Amino acid sequence: MTSRKSVLVLGGSSDIGRATARAFAEAGYDVALAGRDVAALEPDAADLRARYNVELGVHTFDVLDTASFEGFVAGLPALPDVVISIVGLLGVQESAQSDLAHATAIMRSNYEGPSLILGLFAEKFLDRGSGTLVGVSSVAGDRGRASNYVYGSAKAGFSAFLSGLRARASRGSVHVVTVKPGFVRTRMTEGMKLIGPLTVEAPVVGAAILRAVEAKSDIVYVSGKWRLVMLVIKTLPEAVFKKLRF
């Protein structure tokens, strides 16, 4: 009997985190959920145990507490096969323009924390000679837009980090996936005006991440339409782009 594969989901209590954990549990992975509030993760853990009869652990993880990262990794019962970072903070662009603390929280939650923790796991994976790292970045990182450039720039930094890490780690049999979900109907986007045909539900993202891990994809736009939309947005001349307010 071969031992089962294991996955660690950082940001496990978010809607995309839940959906991703569920997709992997359904596929037979043992799952560990990590988040700031372990008590909030427990109902999701119980749900997956009841559904799929898999091993399920929960761990405290705060993406802003970078000093705790080494202890967090060392404290895991075993080094997982797959680590997925879903943590992030959308924040409020208008506040972030003048509130430095809020802007800092957005930058650290979307860039600094996720990059450092995946970087740490990358070293462990390279030592072992196997493993897959998944970073959930955003189409917002493809080009800074007037309406969300604080968030977008942090995601751009994260995407760049993942890109470089992928190039380096691929020589050591460690794979890195960048996921760009586009609009997803979740708690984070509740109340936002989302464009229907460009919007997906969280389970679609979970399934796409599972597929990307199994197929060893590099960069995944959850909906193919977004690749096209972002291609257009990326190729607009700056003189035109700067007049847009979206």
Place this chain on the structure above:
Amino acid sequence: MTLVSGWGRFPVVDTEMLRPRAFAAVADAVVSGTVARGNGRAYGDAAIGAVRTVAMTGFDRIRWFDPATGRIRLEAGVLLSDLIETFGPRGFLPFVLPGTRFVSIGGAIAADVHGKNHHCEGGFGRYVDSILLRTGEGELIEASREQNSDAFFATIGGMGLTGVILEATLRLRKVETGWIRERVISASDLDAAMRALDAGDAATYSVAWIDCAARGKDLGRSLIYLGEHAGKDKLPAGAAAFPAGKHPGLGVPIDLPPMTLNRFSIRAFNELYYRMGARRAGGTHVVSLYPYFFPLDSIADWNRIYGKRGFLQHQCVIPENGARDVLGEILGRVARRGDASFLAVLKKLGQGEGILSFPLPGYTLALDFPVRGDILNFLDEIDRLVVAAGGRLYLAKDARQSRETLEAGYPAVPRFNAIRKALDPAGNIRSKLSQRLFDGV
């Protein structure tokens, strides 16, 4: 405010829609004039709050499952489709499967939904062991047959009016496979159909589809579908023990124009359906549970076939004695009218579980009508026939019955209202349906 309707898309009303993420937030969400909503499969105004509607589908976690007993504890927003897909492959299915699998557990309890096995195995409520209810007064109570039993039996079939169902403990059925051994019987008229259903009393599942375009000597001609759970030894070679449930892909993308359904298209459809079914009659074959239990689920948004004005489903139950004559009279009027649609279902029911549960021993007939012309008057006349025969209408399908029809059909309304009052003295839990049929004026 949000415009909301039930599955029949009639009536469409304004309500404040809230989507709480935690049980604590449900408490804050309940104001005077609130009702909980599951997956919106009730046809009329049952799951629309008088003022505010609390969407429960976000509460979709399983708490625990005990494979030794088949008992499961879950949040009220879990869908039946989710239960089937998750636990079917592990050898467990809900005991009661209604005509659509896209209903929430909370909704299934509130409507005490029935399936094709009601005549012998009862309704959804029979397999509910306990319910975690947030009453209108704000109290959290666990209600079961032993504890808070008044609240328990008022909540089963109580249309969400006793409070917000948060969690429930159910019993699941152990099955070997997800396949059904189906036998189709063709019946040339109503008498033959009723005889076939009576003869099918011993079958676990039985239902008749009626060609409601047939008239004269063909009135009530039907196809009767009997079913049993298939053991592993009955499966076709190579078949998986549990079939995959395909999610409906492209369904009805737009509201069809009103002329789509007319007496000619309905007649043609019914004729074709009857002939195709009759060809399969006689033999026994093994079919996946999905087409057997949920034939319409394969067409996403089939309710749009009726156009944007929506449709009404009229589902009555008539006590066994004298049912033949009343059913004949109803079908005769419907056939003469000509616009009843392709969903006409006849089946036998047994005793209901809750105080306000729809089923009673007899025959239930479900008919669909597009909302147009004098349909409301026509249905009022049908109601008079139903009431005179000691029957009643299914609240989960209802959008238009009168208080008189309700009170004649449900003699337990005063008792139900008294329990409701005890749980919710201020009358916070109120829906559009309760305003229409239950609440003081």
